[in-house]
Amino acid sequence: MKTVILSSFATIFATLVVNAQDIEQVKKTIDAEKFSDARKSLKSMVASAPDKGKNYFYLGQVYMALEKQDSARVYFEKGKAVKDAGHLNLIGLGQLDLLDGNKSAAESHFTNALAFAKKKNTEEQIYITQAYLKAATPDNAIALVAAKAAVASDPKSALAQVALGDALVANRNINDAYVAYRTASELDKTLLRAPLQLAIITRNAQAFPEALKAFNDILAINSSYGPAYREKAETNLAWAYAKKSLFEEKIAAALEDYKKYMSLTDVSTDAKMKYADFLILSKKWKELETEALAIQKSDKVNPKVFKYLGYAYSENGNPTEAIKSLTEYMSKVDAKKINGKDYLYLAKAKLATSIDDKGVVSNQAKFNESIADLTKAAELNPYLNTEFTDIGIKLYTGKAYLEASKLFELAVKNTSSKSFARDNFLLGNSILFYAESKTAAQKATLTAEFAKANKAYDESIKVGPSNVQDVYYNKGQLNRVIGTKESNAQAVLDYEGYVKTVIAKGDAEISKPAVKENLFETYSFIGANYATTDKVKAIENFKKAAEINPNDTFVKESLQALTK
Template identity: 20%
Template sequence: MKEVKYNINFCVKTFLALLFIANIFNAQTLEHGIKLMEVEKYKEAKSVFESIANTNPKEASSAYFNLGKLSLIDAKVDAAKEYFQKGLNIDKENAYNYVGMGNIALLQKDSVEAQKQFEEALDMTDFKDVYVFIAVADAFINSDSKNLSKAFEWMNKAKTIKDQKKNPMLYYKIAELYVKANNGSLASENYRIAINYDDKFIPAYLGLAEVYLKIKIYNDAEANLNSAYAIDSTYALTHKEFAEFYNTVRNFGKAAASYKNYIDLSERTIPKLERYATLLYLAKGYKDAIEVIKEIQTQKEADAQLTHILAFSYYALDDFTNGIPAFEKYFKLASENELISTDYQYFGKLEVLAGNDSVAALNYIKAMKMDTSLADLHGDVAAIYFKAKKYQEAADEYALKEKLVGKLSVREHFDYGRAYMILKQYANADSVFKKFTEVKPDLPLGYLWRARANTNIDTTSELGYAKPYYEKFIEIVTAPGSDQSKYKNDLMEAYRYLGYFYYIKREDPNYKDTWRDNYKNYWEKVLTLDPENKAAKDALDNLKILK
C-alpha cells in the first residue's frame, strides 16, 4: 500500500491545526502550501500547489488534491472535482483524492456515492491511516449532510488505531462533528480531550470559545481565546474569533481592530473587507468604513448591503454631497422589502443639509408611514413647512406630533403658536401659548406671545384679555438677575399696552382710584427705556388734561 504523505482537511480550522501535525508532511513544498492555507493565504497556496503539480510528478497527485480543497473553499465544486480526478489519474492509490470525490458526492446530496468513495479511501489504507478518517470527517462537517452516524462510527474506529488514541486532531474532529450535530456538551468534552493531549493545540481552544460564545458564557469564551493568543499571537483565526466574540458582546471597536489583525495575518479578500467595513461602521469608524468600501469598489461593483453601509456612513458624517448619491444608488439596488424607515429618515436629513427641504419632507413622510414610532419626524416636517411659509401645513404637523408623541420641543411649541398667529387663528394661538407657559413657566416669551394672541382676540383691549400675560412677562423679565436689555422693545410693547389699558379704564368704577397712577407708571417706564419716545411723552402730557 502506498503511503500518502500529507494531512487533509476541508475545514479552515483544520488547515490551522495542521501546524501541530507537521510530521506527516514529507515534502517541504507541500508543507509550505498547507501552511499558507492555514493562514488563509489561498492565492499564494494555489500558486505553490500549481507549481508542484507542474514540476514534481511524485507530489503532483497530492498537489491536485490540495487544489481541489482550495476550489471547495471558493465554492467551485466542478473545478474541485476536476482537480481530484487529475490527482487520481496520476496516482490511483492516493486515498485522499477518493475522499475528495466523496466530498463532492456529499455536496451533491448523493450519500450512496459518497460512502462508496470514503470506503474506497479507508480500505485503501487498511483503515489504519488516522488522517484519512479525519479527512472523511471533514467532508461531513463541511457538507449539508444531517446523517452523521457513519462519520461518528468511522471516527470511533479511528481511535482504535495503534498510537493514535492520544492524537489531538482526532478528538478535535470528533468535537467538530458534535458541533455540527448541535451537541455542545460532547463537543466541549472532546475539545478538552484534544487540549489534554496537546495543551498547545490552538484550534481546540478556538472551538471551545465558539461553543461558550454560542451559549453566552462569555467569560469562558474569552478565557479560551486568551489561551490561544498566548500560545501564538500571530495565529490568524484567533484574531477572527476574537472579532466575533467582541461583535457578540457589542464591543465593536475591539471587534474591528481584531478583524483587521485577522486580515493582516491572512489574505486581503473581498468577503473579508466586506465584513471589516461592517464592523468599522458598527464601531462608528465611518471614515475608515468608507475607505474600505472604496477599496472594494476598485475590484467589484458594490452591492446593496455595502452601498447601504456607505450611505449610512456618509450620513453619520453629515456628508450630503456623497451621501445623497449613495442613498439614491442604494434605492436602485435594494428590493422594496429590503428598505427600512431609517433609509428615508436619513436620506431626508441629508436632503435638509443640502437645502432640498421639499424632498426631505417627502422622505420623512415615507419613513413615518413605514414606522409609526418615528412620529418625532412630524416636527421636522413642520419645521420645513414653516420655513416654506406653509403655515397651515406646519401647524397641522405640529399638532400631529403633539398628539402622537405627547410633547413638543421649546422651539417647536413656539413656532406652532407663531404659525397660528400668522394664520390669524388667534384662539388656536392662545391655546398653544397657554400650554407653552404651562410646560415652560419660567420662559417670558410664552407669556408675551399669549398676550399678543389675546390683543388680537380683544382688539379694543376693553376686556383686558392680554393684561395678565403682559404683567407676567414684565415680572419675569424685570426680576433681579434678568438681562432686561434683550427684551427692551418687548417691554416697551407691554408697558404701552398696560398704559393704554388704564387709560380706557379711567371711567370704570373698579379702577377709579388706581388708573391714574398705573397709567403714569407704565408710560414713564416707556420713557425710561426710550427717553425720546413721542407716544410716551404725549401720553404723559395728556395726563394733565385727563380727569
C-alpha cells in the same frame, strides 16, 4: 549498477521526506488561514511533484475555503487519477457533491475513497466528517459516525479528536465536545485549533472575559496565529450585542482584532471580503461602503462586491444605487447563495423609494415589489423579524395600516421571538384600524384579514403580555367592526376578558380615566348584547356602566326598559 539503484532510492526517499514536510507545513498554513500563501505553495508542489495526490487535494481544500468551488473541482479531478493518495481527491469531489445537495453521489465518492485507503483511514474519515458538517444540508449524525471512525482508526490523532469535537458540537453535545478538544490539546500541544475551539465553547456560554483570556493565552504561544484574533473579534462582537451599554467599546475592540486577523492571514480580496462581512455585523455602514468600493477597484469580476455595496447604499440613504447593486448581485450569483438578508436589503431600498418620510405609501407598485422581496426574506430567514417589525412600525405610524399588517404578518413567522406578543398585537391593530372606516361592502372583502387579526390577538393573549387587557379590548373592538351576529357574540367574550383582567389588577388600574372609559363602553356593549337573551346579565352590566356614567341616555333608557 547497485550504486546507481541505491542512489535512485535515496533520491526518491529524500523527495518523499521533503514532500511530507512540505505538506505538514502547508497544513499549518491552512490552519492559520493564510490561504494565499498555502495556495502559492501548493501550486508549486503540484508543478514539482505532479504524482502526489495530497498536493491536489489540499489545493482543492484551499479553493473550497475561498469559496471557489469550480477551481477546487479542477484540482480534485486532476488529482483523483494520481496513484499516490489520489483517492483523497474523491473525498474532495464528495464534498462538492454535498454542497450541491447530491448526497448519493457524495456517498459513492466516499465509499470509493475508503476502498482505496489504507487500514488506518484517519485522514479520510476526518475530511468526510467535515464534508457532512459543511454540506448544503448538514448531516450531523453521519458526521459524528465518521468522526468516531477517525478516532477509532487512530485514538492518538489530535486532528481526529478535533473532528470529533466539531461533530459533537454540531450534535449539541457540548460536554463531550469539550472533552474531545481537551484531549486533542493534550495529544498535540502545538495544535492551536483545539484550545481555540475550547475558547469558542466558553464564548458561546457568554463567559466573554474568560473566553478573551483563553484567546490571549493562545496568542501568547503564537502571536501570529490569525484565527485567535478573529475569534477575539467575534467575542467582542457578541459581547457588544449582549450588553448594549458596552456596544461602542466592544465594537471598536472587535474591529481592531479583525484588522489584526487580516494582517496576519492575507490581504487578498478574500480577506477583505471577510472584513466586509464583519463590518456588516458591526453596523459600520460608511466603512463598508469605502471597503466595498476598494474591493471593486481591485477585483472587478467578483459579484459579492455588489452585495456589500447594496447593503451599504441601503443603510447610507442611497436606495436607488442599493437597488441597482443588489439586483446586479442577484443576477450574477447562483440562486442558492442569495439569502434572507439580501432580499431584506433589496426590499428596504425599494420601500425607501415607495414611502415618504411619514411612512405613507407613495408608489404602490414599488411597495408591492418590496413586500414580495420581504416575503422571500422571511421564507429564507424568519429570524429577521426585528427588521420586519421596525419597517411595520414606520408604516403603522404613517397610518398605512393595511401595508403595515403585511410586515407584522412576516414578523410573527418567528414564533420564538421576544417581540412575538407585541408583533401579533400590532398585526391585529393594523387590520382593526384599517377596517374601522370601511363601508359594509368593503368589510365584506376583508374576511381573510379579519381572520388573521383575530388569530393574531389570540396568539398575543396566549403569551400573556403586560398589556393583555388592551389586547382583549382591541379584539372586542375588531369583532364589533366585523359586525356579524357571530362576531358580536365573540366581542362579548373578548370584552369580558378585558373586564376580568382589569379587575384583577385592582382599584389603581380601574380608576385610570382611559380604563374607566373603556369599561363603560365594554359594559354598555355587553349589556346591549344580553338584552334579548339574558336579562339578568344585561341589567348587571348596564348597572356597572351607570356607576361609571350615570347620565348616559342609552344606559338609563336600557335599564328602564329591562326593569319594567
